[in-house]
Amino acid sequence: MDWNDENIKKAGLLARYLQGSLSEADEDELARWLEEDPAHEAFLHRIEERREESLDILSELKVDPAWEGVRARLVPEEPKRLFRIGRWLVASAVLLILAYTVYRPIQTKRKTQQNTVAVLADHDVAPGKEKAFLTLGDGSVLVLDELPEGAVQADAGIKLTKEKDQVSYLSGATPASGPIAYNNLTTPAGGYFRLVLPDSSRVWLNAASSLRFPVRFGDDERRVVLEGEAFFEVASQYSTDGRRKRFVVETGRGEIEVLGTRFNVLAYPNEPAAATLLEGSVSVSTGPQLSKVIRPGQQAVLDDRLTVKNVDVDEAVAWKNGYFHFRNRPLSEIARKLERWYGVEIDRAGVVGDKHFTCSISRDKSLSSVLKMLEQTGEYHFELKNGKVKITEAR
């Protein structure tokens, strides 16, 4: 069956029609297509009518288990049999490689911008997945992704439950007195995890991040320490004398204080920290005399100064919803995010400027597919080798 560029464009056109976002050029093209054959109009009506039913079918499909099933049935690829090749063959291969390395610079210089995409990838890198360590009060470490589902025995008197990509401190009774143990949830590069704190506040921890928190919150405030990126859904809580208990996120660059709300905190050591608010109100401070209150849709950037601006909130929390969403972002920032999510090193030494990109990509994609998309902009060339990515100027 031939499924060519024409059809792909047609599917895009019809999708825009179904979402009511046709451009003027689209309208003309659609009109032409409808005139071609009366069956086209009937077809369009049919798919429009069963649109929701179709979307339901698609949302029920799960690609991960399906792929696991297929993979188990594949006959493995044969390992490369280098040893059987005669010496002369090796020698000629070496010659070929030499010739290629000499020829290639000439060729790449000559190459005009073509439509072909050539991300070089010897081993592709899978996207991040649920992976984290939990350090308990006594210093012992639990590898969460390797623990069986269900109850986990942790510090004395503390019961945890682990369920898929989430660890919860809600299940057991915590001792009301005695010293408070601090636990530490850490994700490596290429990992993420979710956490339910003892006050039932929820935390999504992005890759290469760490959150330190007490297994029981004191009566005056709730305080956690973050390095990296996390999204918080903080539950309202009252102290014994009826005051609303504040929740404080401490970062290397300042504190974020809330009563109960949803917000994202970005606090990696190698970039400016930022707090983005979705609901409620939040106070951000970088010192005793410098603090600001931000409103939903605003972001406070904690750099040398404290600045507040209006932002696209969806962009800031895209990671939590499973995708990268970059709106006019510099390559350097995109590279940092990719480094953390795929656990790779990205070398930008071969790049002169820091161009800006706009794109949305699912975080479920393998690294080479993301690089391939970026490469289609025609600005840069990406080479993925031994878990390292080298970016060079295109042409």
Add this chain to the structure above:
Amino acid sequence: MVTGAQLEMLFRENYHAMVFFAMRLVDSRIEAEDIVQDAFVKYWDQREAVSADLQAVRSYIYTTIRNASLNSVRHREVARRFADQQIQLVLPSEPTILEHLLEAETMVIVHKAMSMLPPVCRQIARMTHLEGKSNEEIATELGITVNSVKSHKQRAVKFLKQYLDPEMFLLLTPFLD
């Protein structure tokens, strides 16, 4: 030759559209999923005989799915004929099959775009399209103001416009070389 990693990418990129397509022919989700998975296994066994061009591989797998689906429908018809003596074999025509394919690819794009919306926007879009509810009804049901229903809608429209932009679109379908 296509590598295991490339096959996985092809699978992940196309699974939804392919199952949807097969479902339009065999009218059963479970059977459709089996047919698609079998087609990938079959391709892998014969990969040396098929061009490594990913577009060609995709066409090959689609053809396998089509043939397997039509075979299954044929078998079912034969069984039914034994049962109630009807002599009638209805197989879809080629143009109809191509329509199913176009529908599958179209709906997958819409589905992807919708799944990138924040959950609230998605729910509002659903209530509008599927349940035909007014802004006021949606506001009452979700316990938010009519104005925020409107602003969610505007945000959704803006996002979808951007997402489905024909120039962006190229970026989002990377494996169809």
